[in-house]
Amino acid sequence: xxxxxxxxxxLLPLTxxxxxxxxxxxxxxxxxxxxxxxxxxxxxxxxxFGNAGQGAYAGRFLVDLAASLTRVLLGxxxxxxxxxxxxxxxxxxxxxxxxxxxxxxxxxxxxxxCWLPLAMIWxxxxxxxxxxxxxxxxFFPIYQNTLTGAxxxxxxxxxxxxxxxxxxxxxIFAILLPMAMPNIITGLRLGMGISWAYLVLxxxxxxxxxxxxxxxxxxxxxxTEIILVGIILIAMIGRIxxxxxxSLMRLCFKSARRQI
Amino acid sequence: xxxxxxGNTEITLEIAGLSHSFLHNGAAEPVLRNISLSIRxxxxxxxxxxxxxxxxxxxxxxxxxxxxxxGHCLLEGRPISxxxxxxxxxxxxxxxxPWLTVRENIAFGLRGKRWTxxxxxxxxxxxxxxxxxxxxDEHLPRALSGGMKQRVALARxxxxxxxxxxxxxxxxxxxxxxxxxxxxLLLSLSQERSQTILFVTHDVxxxxxxxxxxxxxxxxxxRIREDVRVELERPRDRSAPPFQQYCIQLHQLLRQTGPRxxxxx
Ligand SMILES: Nc1ncnc2c1ncn2[C@@H]1O[C@H](COP(=O)(O)OP(=O)(O)OP(=O)(O)O)[C@@H](O)[C@H]1O
Ligand SMILES: [Mg+2]
Numbered sequence: 001x002x003x004x005x006x007x008x009x010x011l012l013p014l015t016x017x018x019x020x021x022x023x024x025x026x027x028x029x030x031x032x033x034x035x036x037x038x039x040x041x042x043x044x045x046x047x048x049f050g051n052a053g054q055g056a057y058a059g060r061f062l063v064d065l066a067a068s069l070t071r072v073l074l075g076x077x078x079x080x081x082x083x084x085x086x087x088x089x090x091x092x093x094x095x096x097x098x099x100x101x102x103x104x105x106x107x108x109x110x111x112x113x114c115w116l117p118l119a120m121i122w123x124x125x126x127x128x129x130x131x132x133x134x135x136x137x138x139f140f141p142i143y144q145n146t147l148t149g150a151x152x153x154x155x156x157x158x159x160x161x162x163x164x165x166x167x168x169x170x171x172i173f174a175i176l177l178p179m180a181m182p183n184i185i186t187g188l189r190l191g192m193g194i195s196w197a198y199l200v201l202x203x204x205x206x207x208x209x210x211x212x213x214x215x216x217x218x219x220x221x222x223x224t225e226i227i228l229v230g231i232i233l234i235a236m237i238g239r240i241x242x243x244x245x246x247s248l249m250r251l252c253f254k255s256a257r258r259q260i
Numbered sequence: 261x262x263x264x265x266x267g268n269t270e271i272t273l274e275i276a277g278l279s280h281s282f283l284h285n286g287a288a289e290p291v292l293r294n295i296s297l298s299i300r301x302x303x304x305x306x307x308x309x310x311x312x313x314x315x316x317x318x319x320x321x322x323x324x325x326x327x328x329x330x331g332h333c334l335l336e337g338r339p340i341s342x343x344x345x346x347x348x349x350x351x352x353x354x355x356x357x358p359w360l361t362v363r364e365n366i367a368f369g370l371r372g373k374r375w376t377x378x379x380x381x382x383x384x385x386x387x388x389x390x391x392x393x394x395x396x397d398e399h400l401p402r403a404l405s406g407g408m409k410q411r412v413a414l415a416r417x418x419x420x421x422x423x424x425x426x427x428x429x430x431x432x433x434x435x436x437x438x439x440x441x442x443x444x445l446l447l448s449l450s451q452e453r454s455q456t457i458l459f460v461t462h463d464v465x466x467x468x469x470x471x472x473x474x475x476x477x478x479x480x481x482x483r484i485r486e487d488v489r490v491e492l493e494r495p496r497d498r499s500a501p502p503f504q505q506y507c508i509q510l511h512q513l514l515r516q517t518g519p520r521x522x523x524x525x
Contacts, residue, residue, distance in 0.1 A: 159325050160355040162343035164369035164416070178359045255359035258400055 035225040043225040067210040075134025087146025130202030137198040138191035149183025178255030196238040273299040278331030293482035302454035306467035309477030348417035352429040356401040363397040387415040407438040464510045
């Protein structure tokens with residue numbers, strides 16, 4: 001059963017790869033638009049494992065990964081640290097919700113890319129701009145899902161907690177957070193996904209390193225295969241981060257382990 | 261005066277002149293009017309009444325989830341303010357914590373007890389055994405049937421030995437056979453520890469099976485209309501004529517509690 005599922009998950013990527021090989025073999029698309037898969041493979045190997053002498057991007061991967069990962073994690077953590085408590089407060093207290101909801105919904109309607117020029121003026125080019133963009137983008141899904149989760153906790157669970165001797169304050173940790181955990185995790189996963197998207201946006205602004213920077217740089221120098229390498233790597237790392245996030249939550253919280 | 265106060269120590273719950281209204285579109289709509297009742301220690305009292313007459317509301321007030329508009333509510337002579345482990349509720353709906361195992365759910369209220377881990381574990385084991393859930397310690401609520409969930413709900417409050425156990429149609433969602441089993445379980449557990457219980461139901465047969473006393477609530481006036489003592493030996497035989505007699509009597513009384521002019525008193 002497990003094997004079958006894995007096969008099904010691989011079906012589309014494998015088909016796409018086959019098509020890509022076929023298109024390249026026939027020469028349907030010029031190589032500067034779509035290089036041969038093996039060219040991309042070679043470029044990827046050089047980018048990841050090569051030495052600095054072997055070409056423009058050779059061996060840069062670890063440095064870029066470290067830079068991008070730092071930005072994503074900083075921005076994402078900022079979003080989580082703000083989004084979860086605010087979401088819980090808004091979900092439980094009508095007053096807080098009224099205070100924040102229209103402002104936050106208004107801000108959410110602003111397309112993320114609009115923040116870029118402002119962020120560049122505020123923070124200049126560099127890590128702060130990217131972290132800001134990532135934090136802004138990841139905040140909304142985390143906030144919204146936490147709010148929904150907190151709101152959906154039926155009063156009967158607080159009543160059950162109260163009669164079993166749980167004070168109001170301890171109830172937040174003993175009842176509210178565990179009950180809302182599935183929604184919180186959904187929010188965090190959506191936030192993590194969108195973090196990678198906004199990372200690339202932030203790194204388009206001329207920072208020297210980072211996976212997004214490499215993509216942009218390769219466009220300037222016309223190395224389509226490096227762009228493709230960057231895209232594939234970001235997709236893979238994004239997926240790994242998602243799995244790690246879920247595993248970490250499951251490791252840390254019983255309520256995550258047993259409810260998702 | 262001194263005679264009366266010595267009699268009071270036998271009384272677990274005392275409610276006097278209790279009224280409650282809910283706001284509907286700004287207007288106060290009375291649900292409970294001038295309710296008075298008292299429950300002695302160790303008594304099992306069933307509260308019977310039509311749907312919507314305010315049984316759950318009364319239970320919530322006693323539990324401390326609601327505070328009454330008027331009147332007072334004394335538990336062992338002390339006024340009730342807010343919920344607490346001395347008055348535990350078994351709800352009709354599912355209210356187990358879904359991320360905790362059977363064992364953890366049952367142990368949830370023990371934090372306040374300051375027991376040593378050894379005593380705590382021993383007690384939890386004992387109650388798992390008592391409600392017949394041995395072997396299910398590590399199951400999550402979602403892996404249990406409705407009847408088993410109510411066993412856990414019963415165990416997690418019995419283990420706290422509350423002064424009064426409040427049960428709001430706890431077996432209403434179970435099939436007839438499971439309900440019989442649960443009634444037997446409740447009776448055996450409550451009698452051996454002489455647990456005081458206020459049990460809400462709208463099933464007359466359930467009331468006659470369980471109760472020492474049946475209180476009938478009136479829909480229109482929001483009061484307790486009848487107080488019937490069930491003088492039957494236990495275990496009670498449902499096919500015996502006296503049992504049926506009680507059921508018929510209560511059914512008739514219940515039918516009279518429908519729409520009819522209010523009696524002034
Ligand atoms: N939170 C509330 N706000 C407003 N009205 C309420 C509220 N809770 C209950 N009521 C009203 O109070 C009345 C009594 O409700 P209650 O739940 O106590 O009835 P009940 O006797 O338990 O009925 P049932 O047997 O169906 O459970 C109903 O008319 C209901 O509409
Ligand atoms: Mg009710």
